[in-house]
Amino acid sequence: MVEQGIGARLTRKEDDRLMRGRGQYVADIRLAGMQDVAFLRSPIAHGRIRNVTVPPQYNDAVFTSADLVGVKPIRAVSSLPGFKASEQPVLATGKIRQVGELIAMCVAPTRAEAEDIAASLTLDIEELPAVHDMLAARAPDSPLVHEHWGDNVVLETFADIDIAKAFDAPIKVTRELRTARQAMCPMEGRAVVAAWDSRLEQLTVHTAAQMPHINRNGLSECLSLDQAAVRVISPDVGGGFGYKGILLPEEICLSWLTMKRGHPVRWIEDRREHLTASANCREHHYVITAYADRDGTLRGIDCEAHVDSGAYSSYPFSACLEAAQVVSILPGPYDFPAYRCRTFAVATNKCPILPYRGVARTGVCFAMELMLDAIAREVGMEPYEVRLKNLVRPEQMPFDNITKKHFDSGDYPQALRRAIGAFDLPAIRERQRRVEPDGRLIGFGLAVYCEQGSHGTAVYAGWGVPMIPGHEQATARLTPDGGLELRVGVHSHGQSLETTLAQVAHEILGVDVSKVRVVLGDTALTPYSTGTWGSRCAVMAGGAVASACREIAERAKQIGAKLLQADAASVTFRDGRVVSASGDVGIADIARTWYLRPQDLPGDVHRGGLEATVGYKPPVDSGTFSYAAHAALIAVDPEIGDVEILDYVIAEDGGKLINPMVVDGQIYGGYAQGIGTALYEEMPFDSAGQPLASTFADYLLPGPTEVPAPRLDHMETLAPYTLFGQKGIGEGGCIAPPAAITNAVNDALKGFGAELSVSPITPRRVLEAIAAAAANPAERAGAAA
Amino acid sequence: MKPARFDYERPRELGAALALLAGDNVTTKVLAGGQSLGPLLNLRLVQPDIVVDITAIPEMIRVEEEADHLVLGACITHADIEDGRVPDVTNGAMRDVAAGIAYRAVRNRGTIGGSLTSADPSADWVSALAALGAEVILRGATGTRTLPVEDYVVGALETSLGTGELLETVRIPRLSKAARWAYVKKCRKTGEFAHAIGAVLVDPERNVWRAVIGATESRPIVAADARELFGGRGDAAALNTFDARIADRILINAGMSDALDRQIHVVALRRAVAQAAETALQ
Numbered sequence A: 001m002v003e004q005g006i007g008a009r010l011t012r013k014e015d016d017r018l019m020r021g022r023g024q025y026v027a028d029i030r031l032a033g034m035q036d037v038a039f040l041r042s043p044i045a046h047g048r049i050r051n052v053t054v055p056p057q058y059n060d061a062v063f064t065s066a067d068l069v070g071v072k073p074i075r076a077v078s079s080l081p082g083f084k085a086s087e088q089p090v091l092a093t094g095k096i097r098q099v100g101e102l103i104a105m106c107v108a109p110t111r112a113e114a115e116d117i118a119a120s121l122t123l124d125i126e127e128l129p130a131v132h133d134m135l136a137a138r139a140p141d142s143p144l145v146h147e148h149w150g151d152n153v154v155l156e157t158f159a160d161i162d163i164a165k166a167f168d169a170p171i172k173v174t175r176e177l178r179t180a181r182q183a184m185c186p187m188e189g190r191a192v193v194a195a196w197d198s199r200l201e202q203l204t205v206h207t208a209a210q211m212p213h214i215n216r217n218g219l220s221e222c223l224s225l226d227q228a229a230v231r232v233i234s235p236d237v238g239g240g241f242g243y244k245g246i247l248l249p250e251e252i253c254l255s256w257l258t259m260k261r262g263h264p265v266r267w268i269e270d271r272r273e274h275l276t277a278s279a280n281c282r283e284h285h286y287v288i289t290a291y292a293d294r295d296g297t298l299r300g301i302d303c304e305a306h307v308d309s310g311a312y313s314s315y316p317f318s319a320c321l322e323a324a325q326v327v328s329i330l331p332g333p334y335d336f337p338a339y340r341c342r343t344f345a346v347a348t349n350k351c352p353i354l355p356y357r358g359v360a361r362t363g364v365c366f367a368m369e370l371m372l373d374a375i376a377r378e379v380g381m382e383p384y385e386v387r388l389k390n391l392v393r394p395e396q397m398p399f400d401n402i403t404k405k406h407f408d409s410g411d412y413p414q415a416l417r418r419a420i421g422a423f424d425l426p427a428i429r430e431r432q433r434r435v436e437p438d439g440r441l442i443g444f445g446l447a448v449y450c451e452q453g454s455h456g457t458a459v460y461a462g463w464g465v466p467m468i469p470g471h472e473q474a475t476a477r478l479t480p481d482g483g484l485e486l487r488v489g490v491h492s493h494g495q496s497l498e499t500t501l502a503q504v505a506h507e508i509l510g511v512d513v514s515k516v517r518v519v520l521g522d523t524a525l526t527p528y529s530t531g532t533w534g535s536r537c538a539v540m541a542g543g544a545v546a547s548a549c550r551e552i553a554e555r556a557k558q559i560g561a562k563l564l565q566a567d568a569a570s571v572t573f574r575d576g577r578v579v580s581a582s583g584d585v586g587i588a589d590i591a592r593t594w595y596l597r598p599q600d601l602p603g604d605v606h607r608g609g610l611e612a613t614v615g616y617k618p619p620v621d622s623g624t625f626s627y628a629a630h631a632a633l634i635a636v637d638p639e640i641g642d643v644e645i646l647d648y649v650i651a652e653d654g655g656k657l658i659n660p661m662v663v664d665g666q667i668y669g670g671y672a673q674g675i676g677t678a679l680y681e682e683m684p685f686d687s688a689g690q691p692l693a694s695t696f697a698d699y700l701l702p703g704p705t706e707v708p709a710p711r712l713d714h715m716e717t718l719a720p721y722t723l724f725g726q727k728g729i730g731e732g733g734c735i736a737p738p739a740a741i742t743n744a745v746n747d748a749l750k751g752f753g754a755e756l757s758v759s760p761i762t763p764r765r766v767l768e769a770i771a772a773a774a775a776n777p778a779e780r781a782g783a784a785a
Numbered sequence B: 001m002k003p004a005r006f007d008y009e010r011p012r013e014l015g016a017a018l019a020l021l022a023g024d025n026v027t028t029k030v031l032a033g034g035q036s037l038g039p040l041l042n043l044r045l046v047q048p049d050i051v052v053d054i055t056a057i058p059e060m061i062r063v064e065e066e067a068d069h070l071v072l073g074a075c076i077t078h079a080d081i082e083d084g085r086v087p088d089v090t091n092g093a094m095r096d097v098a099a100g101i102a103y104r105a106v107r108n109r110g111t112i113g114g115s116l117t118s119a120d121p122s123a124d125w126v127s128a129l130a131a132l133g134a135e136v137i138l139r140g141a142t143g144t145r146t147l148p149v150e151d152y153v154v155g156a157l158e159t160s161l162g163t164g165e166l167l168e169t170v171r172i173p174r175l176s177k178a179a180r181w182a183y184v185k186k187c188r189k190t191g192e193f194a195h196a197i198g199a200v201l202v203d204p205e206r207n208v209w210r211a212v213i214g215a216t217e218s219r220p221i222v223a224a225d226a227r228e229l230f231g232g233r234g235d236a237a238a239l240n241t242f243d244a245r246i247a248d249r250i251l252i253n254a255g256m257s258d259a260l261d262r263q264i265h266v267v268a269l270r271r272a273v274a275q276a277a278e279t280a281l282q
């Protein structure tokens, strides 16, 4: 028999359906009488609606905020002191704060006709000066996104741990760094089909979402409906990455509309809506000073960081999570004694920013790792040597770092050594001394990070946002034919949970994975869960499934003991069978007996039968810390600015891998997105706050030829607090590539004295850096001081 | 992102197509491969009453090989050229250019005529066919006229196609065996439009010295006598004497004020010249 339990490289159960095009996504749903919705959206970034004129023939087909009586705006408030709350109107109520903001909802038998109606509306709008740059938004004379705030700061956070002790360090390097605003670009965009069931008196919202129970919370709140009157179904979902974690005003609009009109309605997001209107991610700005000794030992980090939060606070993560996280995670995997960090989450006239795969880590890794290289250049050491001086060492584990993050386990220096060991670094250095035959310059770059994943109640209670994870629950249910049904509240949109959770169940109950059915994505069928985010499913849903299956095993033992006429305490459960001294009985027979031949069981059998819902939370739920070292070998064409990745190595530790092949897939996917952040993806804006990339012709994503296969190297340090030693690893792949690739480019360009400090590394930026260095040979480019 | 309502016609005769285009009180739009028109319709940037699909018209897919020319109907696709389903008179140059356009799905449908008529300065045929010295034959209600490709594309997204006219065929001169050709396209990812193009054709037997700098803000810059780029030399070693300063001056004169922009365009041309010189050695 093929090994199917934890650790098996099993092919994915869901692939048969997904790879043959038999998946069912929201856009595949056809309900009788369904009509399509298109929205009139704001063409400008900041203004006041004076009037919307509807041609009389469309009076019944157009709805504005005045129609949505009783519908509440979206509010995502954090309890962090000083947080300024915003209200995102479902349809604009007067003031417009971003391009793409919803103004009117138009309904027609087809989307094209709905767009005709939207195009027929006349919008009278008073344009206000817009602020689209987060630094400009801090200026005292900036236009205000929310006037009653008095400024544009959503939240300021601050930490100072002995920074003054670093000031006498002999090495001091300062840089100003920036990461571009991005769009998350799942293959499937958002999509909603809403229908009112008059028999059940229930609203059913089919939505491409990764946290369906959270959508349900938000819908029930904004529409003032009982939770029981709302069912959220997320069928197959084509990628989430955080984008499908937010409650969209469109979901509320369509819910209201189906209740108003009685027939199902649908809205399928198009690419322009995705790129320009709903939410972006990643935009950070840092001014950062690193203090060090001449041997590369870090003495302290002093940072002021800004995150462009856009116009509104998205539900449930809020407008401050990204910025506030910067304070606590900027130190990365390093141990140093002094730290100061001030962060600002800043409101601008742009769409909201959302946590995207890797969340703030991609930005802070970029910031820290560029600084470590800057130190290395300053002290004349190899970048890996500087890192080895400062990485938390294995003998320090578990380690509470300077911001009190509890690093659970691992050997960070070993990951770095393994990444370096995959290259012949002396040969690379030698090669750099010669000119490449094609005139290009090669460069070698590193980045190391650790990633908190599966963080639980305590961490989120601290943020005080509308969504705080508690015990994760799973239901396990043996069926009369000996199959197993698992019901979990997280969702799977690329994470392969139908396979990995079945493997966890197989590990406990021995049921063949082909007979394990994993039910996901329906609030009516699954236990409450905060859903899929924060690299939490393997740990939390995996833990919950294992716990529920263990309960089933206990119950099966009782029944099996009866059938074997043995004492329950004397039997064991092994490979799907209850075994006594004299014989054994399989789980299928036990199930058949419970369901179909109850007369064979005595009266005192456990009344819960073969179905159990069990909650799980690790005893220490401050998070698992997976980590990795990334190393990139690249070539830069200094005449045209192109960057090519020649070789890329990822040495990573995700603890126990439930399915190593699935983990490889997660790393590949994250790495591809990391390359996008590093080299291609950027949402530019003009001075009026207009997003300038509204199609994929202008918003560049890496394609297959831009993502050369990385070499992966797995380490395995078991997580001390999780059931099998597994760690969250879903996001990691995209955290380090921007830093590793930028460091490699800077390594290649060091002969010019050129340094890049803004991602993505476009050909234009490469040429500008070289030109700037040529123009000011004395002054190192990139330095802010 | 759905188009506004339109009617669709697919005439089988050239005359019928021209009659549709000449219709009064209706706006029409010609559809070839739809790879550029499709997005324009979906974004509602164009809202014609009638879309006239010309791909069923025999003249539009005709292929004629003459002694010193190849004539290709405007609806011959990039993939037809890439796969060698049509003859080649350019020693493989056109096959290589075709293979570098977009990606396969686009090449299966996108046409040589649609590409020229879209007149995107960054498009490949716009520069490559100008460098090859190709001509277009336009058909209107009153007859045909012939223009060099560089006169057909008059600006960004602008051609000299008259109202009611169709681009019918493209005439490509046959290169001599000793001709040297190189085409360098700089783009950031596979399938992207170019950010800079350099193309050179040196065919001394036919007394042809052409160079093109493409993917500028406007129509490609054509040096019909490229010897100026080689210090005026017209001998075999001329390709080794490329003068980047002259190329730079041409760009300045063409209004390209940004120094880094000029740099990548000059480098693209310089590399094309170097490649052409290398082919000569083989």
Ligand SMILES: Cc1cc2nc3c(=O)[nH]c(=O)nc-3n(C[C@H](O)[C@H](O)[C@H](O)COP(=O)(O)OP(=O)(O)OC[C@H]3O[C@@H](n4cnc5c(N)ncnc54)[C@H](O)[C@@H]3O)c2cc1C
Pocket (backbone or CB within 6 Å): B029, B030, B031, B032, B033, B034, B035, B036, B037, B038, B054, B074, B075, B100, B101, B102, B103, B106, B109, B110, B111, B112, B113, B114, B115, B117, B118, B122, B123, B124, B125, B161, B165, B166, B167, B168, B191, B192, B193, B194
């Ligand atoms: C994702 C993508 C990437 C691309 N990348 C590249 C690239 O790298 N390089 C490149 O060169 N191109 C690229 N293209 C464009 C592609 O080559 C198209 O084939 C080309 O732009 C249009 O050709 P078409 O046959 O599809 O024309 P259509 O879209 O059908 O028509 C384009 C325009 O020309 C008019 N027209 C078409 N044929 C005629 C005719 N015979 N007479 C008069 N008018 C006519 C139409 O009315 C329309 O205005 C790309 C396109 C896409 C979608």
